[in-house]
Amino acid sequence: MNESLDEMYRDIILDHYRSPRGKKPLEKTDIASEGHNPSCGDEIDVELQVDDDTVKDVHVNCHGCAISVASGSMLAEIVKGKTLAEAFRIAELVKKILKGEETEIPEDLGDLDALKGVRQFPVRIKCALLSWVTLMEGLKDYKSGQRGGKSSISTDDDKD
């Protein structure tokens, strides 16, 4: 049905897609990670500027479909100002939402609700996931002290 199309491409998704947030390069990059799904060619860079365990600014650069671009743009918007631990928890929540394991979304993360529509398109879930998984990878490496290098991840393998 065209309704399911409109479910996936909700206005909010199309809005993020048309004018993605987080385009501006950071003054200082503390966490950098890249995601790549060879099967569809989607590529994303997620960079964080960190101050006192808090995300001061986010830069997201995404080459991909509307879903992955919008998802990355939402990430840039939502994660900014959160602590690293909060950011990680939100990414976990998005994974659960996309896998249908969680449906409740806190009010302050309202935009994320728009991602639910992707669940009806199984092949596209990994597009929506890519930015979040990339973020998590960066956070994990940062926490474990592997700083400096760039973390690298994919949602192609459907392992997460």
Add this chain to the structure above:
Amino acid sequence: MNESLDEMYRDIILDHYRSPRGKKPLEKTDIASEGHNPSCGDEIDVELQVDDDTVKDVHVNCHGCAISVASGSMLAEIVKGKTLAEAFRIAELVKKILKGEETEIPEDLGDLDALKGVRQFPVRIKCALLSWVTLMEGLKDYKSGQRGGKSSISTDDDKD
């Protein structure tokens, strides 16, 4: 149809099968060849006693189904007394009959007519062929001077 069964197992075939000719060992073996079809396990020994280019006596020892036994028995009966060249020509004729390339059978080889029924059972053609092909192999080697050793052949490969 049961008629086709009776076509294959004609009385003459069953008679040869029940009391195969050429059982008696030869006094002197001039040509010896063996045939073996691993796919069905049929094994045959064809031995000729030759005098002045003429088959003086034939010994056939066959382990196999009714068709291969009867066919070997007919061979023993028919080839005895023929010249080597005639024997080879008859074997060629049998091959043609079994492959449906020839239907005319000279009167003196009347028994061979019974083999025609086998043509309706494609998998069994190689059983009927085995003794004749084994004979031909022996004759060829004899003619080309490779005497002494035992020639060896199969109709499994369906190449002839």
Add this chain to the structure above:
Amino acid sequence: MASKTTQNGTSLRSGPTSLMVDIVKADFPLLDQTIHGHKLVYLDNAASSQKPRVVINALLDYYRKTNANIHRGLHTLAERATDSYERTRDHVARFVGGVDREEIIFTSGTTESINLVAATWGEENIHEGDEIVITEMEHHANLVPWVILAQKKKAVLKHIPITICGHLDLSQIDDIITPKTKLLALTHMSNVLGTINPVEELAAKAHQHGAVVLADVAQSMPHMPVDIPSLGVDFCAFSAHKMLGPTGVGILYGKRELLDKMPPYNMGGEMIREVRFDHITWAELPFKFEGGTPNVADVVAFDAALTYLEALGMQNVRDHEERLTGYAFERLSELKDLEIQGPRETGQRGGAISFTDPNIHPHDISTFLDSRGIAIRAGHHCAQPLMRVLGKVATARASLYIYNDEADVDQLVEALIEMRRYFGV
């Protein structure tokens, strides 16, 4: 007519059966035909089974409504086809006793499944002097790849012999399975003798020595409950076509730790992650081993076969065949000097009954039975080394399945009696 008795189970001879065979039979359109003027009696099930209407309809349905190439497809048909294909994988994973879906690889048949293991795991793990242990009753599919691998690697191929009764002879087993054993590859159920082998026990022994164990379950999976986790083996191979499914589908079960480390077999689309001219990374399991467009339609239809077997209940299938085998033994004993191969205890064997007549070649038996509408197989059954051990060039084999009943056995026995008269030997 004993067929009546299978419904009310009152015949002394047949005893009650656990399957409603008349009802089952009606589900198989092919069985409803005459051959040479006789009602078809299909007793060549060890070679391939017939298909119930639900499986044929599933195929039809797939091609009429769903057909598309799977994975990565972003259109509705491709999504539906992918769903159906992957659903069968989940179903197989449950059917075999509960394994991970990633451990189920679709191949073209048992033969390809075993060759895949030989060419990938075997190629990397078998070295000079290593020992590969098989049994004397292997089908060529579980024999030829190991003979060739052993030759190539200068490894030693050992085999567990069989007893006169058709069981594995385990008296010298500790000389056969040793610390040098790298692989034990054995059949769970012989396609010639019917013997059910103690796979659990032998797998445990082989594992003590650190060997890997492959079970050829091509004959057991269709005919009895097979629980791969309790078998305790590392690899299992079987074919859909022997268990009511379409031709062209096989299954390889492999332990994830092993599959993860193995290189791929057929390389092409869908099994790679990223390709450059100088560097390639593989896709995750199970896709790493499913290069190219799979046999989608037949995998999808195989789902219906599994559902059908589950509805019957695999224990009922087993009980039915065990009883019917007993009945067949009883009736075949009426034929003096007919020699039956393999164990006589029906509890230790399946329903493949190989036999020989002292005076009539198996080929003639088969041709004669066919003229009476009865389909059996005659030959070496792709087990030439076993034939040599048995001292036979060939045997005749009648093999039973869910749609066979006492009437079929009766028709077989009567035809055999008639056959002896016909050949007059």
Add this chain to the structure above:
Amino acid sequence: MASKTTQNGTSLRSGPTSLMVDIVKADFPLLDQTIHGHKLVYLDNAASSQKPRVVINALLDYYRKTNANIHRGLHTLAERATDSYERTRDHVARFVGGVDREEIIFTSGTTESINLVAATWGEENIHEGDEIVITEMEHHANLVPWVILAQKKKAVLKHIPITICGHLDLSQIDDIITPKTKLLALTHMSNVLGTINPVEELAAKAHQHGAVVLADVAQSMPHMPVDIPSLGVDFCAFSAHKMLGPTGVGILYGKRELLDKMPPYNMGGEMIREVRFDHITWAELPFKFEGGTPNVADVVAFDAALTYLEALGMQNVRDHEERLTGYAFERLSELKDLEIQGPRETGQRGGAISFTDPNIHPHDISTFLDSRGIAIRAGHHCAQPLMRVLGKVATARASLYIYNDEADVDQLVEALIEMRRYFGV
């Protein structure tokens, strides 16, 4: 509605077509359905074709009347099944231009066909320093096996680049195909660009240097007359499922002299002559390469697909697609900035039309079109190296076949126009 015009050929736009598409369409039950409320327009033919009723019925018929394991069977069903299976082999041998039946090997798909050659001929004939030549437009199936073989053997993998127009760039060909070349493996028709490559000419050049030539005809065989003897290649690979046949069947054509010398691939039943634990001899061609129970039903049904294509006439198929491709180019040009890959001369290409929109990702194109009932494919089409050359991460691909007409193209173009409005970019 342009579909009307395909029957009387009076539309200025479409011109007369050589196929009666409306009649053809009616032969394909799957096409008669709605997707998301729209009549299905199936334009994913390069991935897999739909099946005409005669093919589906052939499958049905086989399972309802004939099904049995083939070869060496002495009962009626086995004989019938063997006959039907072998009849398809004869048919394939005729269809591809008249080759020996022994040169036609049934596999599970193009991918397996090529892997078979790599693992047997390649394994024995490619040595350190040898050169394998492929092209930049190969499908992974004709790329990954050679990359891996080259790595294993320390051979050199070279590729023929493509021009900006999507043709092979033959300007440096004499530096690429040299006396060191042992194998030239190239696609006859690109599944992304549609390009038809000059296989005859390149094969002749490779042969001058004593190289062996393999042509991947997976895309050409379904869409144009392909005559293997005049192509002059040593191996050809293609899949039934892309040419109206069932899934799970592939064909390998190989020159007899080469096949004769190659070791087997999948080893098991039916492909051996004699087996001992220490010695094995192989069966004759083609059986040497068909170990295990083949995909009998699907091979049998493939016969009906060949008959159907012959009835249409492969030249008519080609003419129809050529015209329709021209029509599609014309109409797609209405979409400003839509970028089409591959040659624009319809005489030098098939009907796989890859395109990109400057502002909309191919995945979004595909998802949007699906919502309008149109099935196309989006992605790298298993040709990642080509994508890199094209500078694309993915393309959208609409690919035509015998049941597509001007109306389908119109529906595609209108949906693309609507899509641009929808995404508002």
